[in-house]
Amino acid sequence: METGDWDSLLAFDREHVWHPYGALPAAPAPLPVVSAQGVRLKLADGRELIDGMASWWCAIHGYRHPLLDRAVGEQLQRMAHVMFGGLTHEPGVRLAERLLALAPPSLQAVFFADSGSVSVEVAIKLCLQFQRARGREDRTRLLTVKGGYHGDTFGAMAVCDPVGGMHSMFAGALAEHVFAERPPDGFDAGLDERWAAHVGELVARHTDELAAIIVEPVVQGAGGMRFHSPACVALLRELCDEHGLLLVLDEIATGFGRTGELFACEHAAVAPDVMCVGKALTGGYMTLAATLCTREVADAVSAGEGGGLMHGPTFMANPLACSVALASLDLLLDGADGQGWRPRVQAIERGLREGLEPARALAGVADVRVLGAIGVVQLEREVDVAAATDAAVRHGVWLRPFRDLIYTMPPYVTDAEDLARVTAAVVDAARTASG
Numbered sequence: 001m002e003t004g005d006w007d008s009l010l011a012f013d014r015e016h017v018w019h020p021y022g023a024l025p026a027a028p029a030p031l032p033v034v035s036a037q038g039v040r041l042k043l044a045d046g047r048e049l050i051d052g053m054a055s056w057w058c059a060i061h062g063y064r065h066p067l068l069d070r071a072v073g074e075q076l077q078r079m080a081h082v083m084f085g086g087l088t089h090e091p092g093v094r095l096a097e098r099l100l101a102l103a104p105p106s107l108q109a110v111f112f113a114d115s116g117s118v119s120v121e122v123a124i125k126l127c128l129q130f131q132r133a134r135g136r137e138d139r140t141r142l143l144t145v146k147g148g149y150h151g152d153t154f155g156a157m158a159v160c161d162p163v164g165g166m167h168s169m170f171a172g173a174l175a176e177h178v179f180a181e182r183p184p185d186g187f188d189a190g191l192d193e194r195w196a197a198h199v200g201e202l203v204a205r206h207t208d209e210l211a212a213i214i215v216e217p218v219v220q221g222a223g224g225m226r227f228h229s230p231a232c233v234a235l236l237r238e239l240c241d242e243h244g245l246l247l248v249l250d251e252i253a254t255g256f257g258r259t260g261e262l263f264a265c266e267h268a269a270v271a272p273d274v275m276c277v278g279k280a281l282t283g284g285y286m287t288l289a290a291t292l293c294t295r296e297v298a299d300a301v302s303a304g305e306g307g308g309l310m311h312g313p314t315f316m317a318n319p320l321a322c323s324v325a326l327a328s329l330d331l332l333l334d335g336a337d338g339q340g341w342r343p344r345v346q347a348i349e350r351g352l353r354e355g356l357e358p359a360r361a362l363a364g365v366a367d368v369r370v371l372g373a374i375g376v377v378q379l380e381r382e383v384d385v386a387a388a389t390d391a392a393v394r395h396g397v398w399l400r401p402f403r404d405l406i407y408t409m410p411p412y413v414t415d416a417e418d419l420a421r422v423t424a425a426v427v428d429a430a431r432t433a434s435g
């Protein structure tokens with residue numbers, strides 16, 4: 001590939017290439033990245049930016065990690081891909097084994113999907129097929145909470161926030177699910193009795209048509225970067241048990257240590273019936289997600305009509321992705337220094353709390369919140385994304401604000417000095433965007 005002709009590449013990008021959630025051409029224009037190493041992205045003009053976004057929650061070990069590079073290289077010597085229908089392979093089986101060892105013990109089966117959204121589609125199918133197999137074909141709706149985000153495909157969109165989300169224009173084309181009010185804000189808020197009564201009433205009212213409850217446990221990500229009490233998740237577990245519903249926890253953003261526990265459901269000591277993981281699963285190297293379920297769900301669906309789970313992506317369990325996911329999980333648990341992810345996430349949490357504190361004093365800042373390796377500054381109005389991004393770039397930091405939020409979820413390998421630059425950039429971006 002010829003490199004370096006960025007004028008013509010950017011011109012073609014402008015004319016022909018979609019970027020996420022945007023018009024063509026993308027505005028503001030995207031920055032060209034030529035390589036990345038550690039926590040730094042290198043731009044075509046030679047500038048380096050510390051990645052405060054971990055490529056949207058994914059690159060937890062940073063870029064070009066030698067062990068992850070090696071895992072991909074070694075798998076490439078064996079095979080890049082092979083179909084999973086009728087065939088199996090070591091990276092797929094070993095990754096399933098590893099995920100089940102890490103997840104709550106009641107989860108006993110793994111479906112590999114090619115993106116987070118698809119893993120949510122699969123989770124929904126599991127729930128509907130489970131209820132059908134038990135003779136409850138009337139149970140086809142889901143209950144969720146407002147403010148959620150579960151992906152961009154049609155099944156997943158239907159359980160995203162119906163108003164504030166990115167999908168309100170599709171309303172008429174989506175399955176109509178049951179939405180409860182957002183859990184009250186605050187990780188430490190405890191269980192709000194009014195919210196509990198509201199959700200309990202809603203579940204009771206719709207019990208005969210509900211198949212499952214689906215939520216992001218403890219942290220709502222792309223729906224608004226909000227934190228709620230683990231007690232809310234525990235309440236949903238109780239309601240599911242009481243009414244014969246499945247509990248689906250979407251851990252795609254929260255999984256693999258991001259919130260300070262390996263999975264966010266551990267804050268609530270709750271095990272789901274179905275769990276989705278993705279994003280950081282491969283350390284940001286390849287697209288891969290998985291839907292985990294209990295033996296009871298797997299057995300019911302397998303014995304039901306159709307004789308199994310009706311899904312099977314072409315690139316299911318891609319061996320390159322499974323291999324790098326295994327290496328990423330090794331790194332997560334053991335790290336280069338043998339300490340694993342927890343002390344690193346705790347150090348980042350402390351650094352975020354300290355570094356973001358000055359934002360509280362800024363005019364136009366509504367809230368500052370930190371949980372695990374997630375730091376959020378919420379403004380009173382919509383962020384001027386271009387101005388906020390520019391301010392961060394001047395600090396040598398990559399941030400991607402949205403709506404009223406300037407936030408960071410840095411790679412776990414970010415050291416104290418780089419983290420201080422990230423938080424300074426967030427604070428300055430907030431000052432710029434609100435000023």
Ligand SMILES: *Cc1c(COP(=O)(O)O)cnc(C)c1O
Nearest residue numbers: 115116117149150151221252253
């Ligand atoms: C990102 C995300 C998804 C969608 O994952 P994709 O890989 O982008 O399809 C679903 N749920 C949550 C909670 C997410 O953060």
